[in-house]
Amino acid sequence: MTRRKIRQRAPWPLLVLGSLGAAVFVLPLIGLATRTPWSRLRELVMSDVVVDALKLSLMTSVLAAAISLLLGVPLAWLLARVEFPGRRIVRAIVTLPMVLPPVVGGAALLFALGRRGVIGEPINDATGFLLPFSVWGVVVANVFVAMPFLVVTVEGALRNVDGRHEAAAATLGASRLTVFRRITLPMIAPSVRAGLVLAWARALGEFGATVTFAGNLQGRTQTLPLAVFVALEQDRDTAVAISLVLVAVSLAVLLLLRDRWWSNGADL
Amino acid sequence: MIRQATWCAPLLVALLLSSCTGRDSDETLLVMAAASLTDAFGEIGVAFEAANPDIEVRLNLAGSGALREQIVQGAPADVFASASAQTVQALVSAGLALSPTDFASNELRIAVPTGNPGGVVGIEDLANSELLIGLCGAQVPCGQFARQALEQAGIDASVDTNEGDVRALLGKIEAGELDAGIVYASDIAASDDVDEILLPPTFGVAITYPITILSESPNPDAAGAFVAFVLSVEGQAILHAYGFDPS
Numbered sequence: 001m002t003r004r005k006i007r008q009r010a011p012w013p014l015l016v017l018g019s020l021g022a023a024v025f026v027l028p029l030i031g032l033a034t035r036t037p038w039s040r041l042r043e044l045v046m047s048d049v050v051v052d053a054l055k056l057s058l059m060t061s062v063l064a065a066a067i068s069l070l071l072g073v074p075l076a077w078l079l080a081r082v083e084f085p086g087r088r089i090v091r092a093i094v095t096l097p098m099v100l101p102p103v104v105g106g107a108a109l110l111f112a113l114g115r116r117g118v119i120g121e122p123i124n125d126a127t128g129f130l131l132p133f134s135v136w137g138v139v140v141a142n143v144f145v146a147m148p149f150l151v152v153t154v155e156g157a158l159r160n161v162d163g164r165h166e167a168a169a170a171t172l173g174a175s176r177l178t179v180f181r182r183i184t185l186p187m188i189a190p191s192v193r194a195g196l197v198l199a200w201a202r203a204l205g206e207f208g209a210t211v212t213f214a215g216n217l218q219g220r221t222q223t224l225p226l227a228v229f230v231a232l233e234q235d236r237d238t239a240v241a242i243s244l245v246l247v248a249v250s251l252a253v254l255l256l257l258r259d260r261w262w263s264n265g266a267d268l
Numbered sequence: 269m270i271r272q273a274t275w276c277a278p279l280l281v282a283l284l285l286s287s288c289t290g291r292d293s294d295e296t297l298l299v300m301a302a303a304s305l306t307d308a309f310g311e312i313g314v315a316f317e318a319a320n321p322d323i324e325v326r327l328n329l330a331g332s333g334a335l336r337e338q339i340v341q342g343a344p345a346d347v348f349a350s351a352s353a354q355t356v357q358a359l360v361s362a363g364l365a366l367s368p369t370d371f372a373s374n375e376l377r378i379a380v381p382t383g384n385p386g387g388v389v390g391i392e393d394l395a396n397s398e399l400l401i402g403l404c405g406a407q408v409p410c411g412q413f414a415r416q417a418l419e420q421a422g423i424d425a426s427v428d429t430n431e432g433d434v435r436a437l438l439g440k441i442e443a444g445e446l447d448a449g450i451v452y453a454s455d456i457a458a459s460d461d462v463d464e465i466l467l468p469p470t471f472g473v474a475i476t477y478p479i480t481i482l483s484e485s486p487n488p489d490a491a492g493a494f495v496a497f498v499l500s501v502e503g504q505a506i507l508h509a510y511g512f513d514p515s
Contacts, residue, residue: 110445114443115400115444130400133400133429211432215402215429215430215440216405216429216431217430218430221429229432230405230430230432231407232337233331233333233334233337233407233408234333234407236337
């Protein structure tokens with residue numbers, strides 16, 4: 001893809017305000033870098049706590065993104081394409097976790113899926129399966145906070161899809177599922193990928209819902225953000241080191257995916 | 269006119285709010301207190317304000333470790349009431365706090381949800397991997413004390429979660445999500461939804477609460493008055509009502 005570069009001087013108000021905007025994100029990173037114990041970094045990052053948390057964070061965030069994809073794309077399709085009573089309310093509820101403090105979400109999950117929860121109690125009685133304080137609890141908390149990002153992105157794309165291609169396929173005898181798979185999905189693919197990355201990123205940084213719903217145990221439910229929280233009260237060097245790992249992993253993935261996926265026309 | 273009115277509304281609300289919280293106070297005292305002091309210091313704050321109408325008390329309640337970190341980072345606080353002598357000592361050594369006074373003591377207990385669904389009878393049950401067991405994290409005093417008690421009892425607890433402060437742990441026991449956890453006697457006294465199991469006195473861990481005025485306090489006089497109030501007969505009576513013992 002060739003892009004024509006138009007060199008032009010930015011109007012100064014945009015330049016000033018935009019630079020201030022960038023400073024909001026750059027300054028904290030500089031702050032983090034100045035507090036980093038560079039000489040001990042390797043030793044701190046290779047500690048059991050950090051390695052366990054990193055593994056767990058990567059596993060649960062990827063799993064949460066995958067589940068969000070599996071359930072979120074069909075949900076977005078329903079919200080965009082099917083007229084049903086209460087659709088606006090459902091849409092609002094689906095996006096609620098983007099606004100709600102995650103701790104509230106975690107408590108609500110506990111009331112629904114916990115051992116004494118509306119659904120959690122019968123499931124536990126019947127099968128002995130318990131979400132809180134387990135790896136799956138972390139994944140559920142992650143899905144809860146992350147999936148809305150995918151749904152919102154994909155639903156927006158579905159609303160902008162030109163309906164003529166789908167109509168043409170249908171007139172040629174394709175079933176509705178085939179139309180979705182062969183026509184709709186490829187057309188919205190860039191948005192699905194963007195939504196997936198957003199959901200993954202949100203899951204990786206998730207703290208409040210996880211600590212409230214899944215608890216905090218090294219090797220089982222202590223993800224990187226939880227490890228940072230604990231370390232901040234104990235040993236700041238470790239906290240800074242873990243934060244740096246989190247920044248490095250996130251930045252690497254976002255840069256890599258941005259080049260490969262977002263450059264060709266995703267509307268983000 | 270309508271446009272003006274809509275601009276006015278938030279302003280009006282803000283004014284009303286500020287006049288409510290302001291209450292003609294000329295001094296605001298920021299008190300950092302350990303999470304286990306939540307209820308007792310809530311009432312002490314109200315009683316202190318009643319006795320000193322020109323001082324407003326703001327409480328910042330969190331795990332003692334988090335509070336210490338906030339103080340080190342320069343929080344404009346006046347008084348620090350901690351659940352651990354060690355936490356305060358670290359601040360004194362750093363020149364951030366004046367020498368502390370012990371104002372209360374506490375004991376450890378095992379808390380179980382009302383009715384004890386896990387059938388917990390003693391500290392040895394905390395090693396049962398079938399049960400869901402919670403402790404405070406090792407970064408806060410209640411977690412350090414609990415680990416001392418477990419060590420003294422020779423118990424390797426099967427821990428399912430390390431909560432950030434004692435109130436978070438208590439909340440999960442109250443909700444029945446955990447079968448048992450080690451908390452303070454005062455927390456159990458404050459809750460209607462947990463039962464307590466006494467730890468044998470031989471596993472007792474001495475827990476004293478120190479209070480101190482911070483060196484950088486913007487209102488040292490008011491801070492001194494607050495500390496004196498906590499140590500007064502009235503302050504001690506409130507602490508006792510919430511399950512604390514005299515130091």
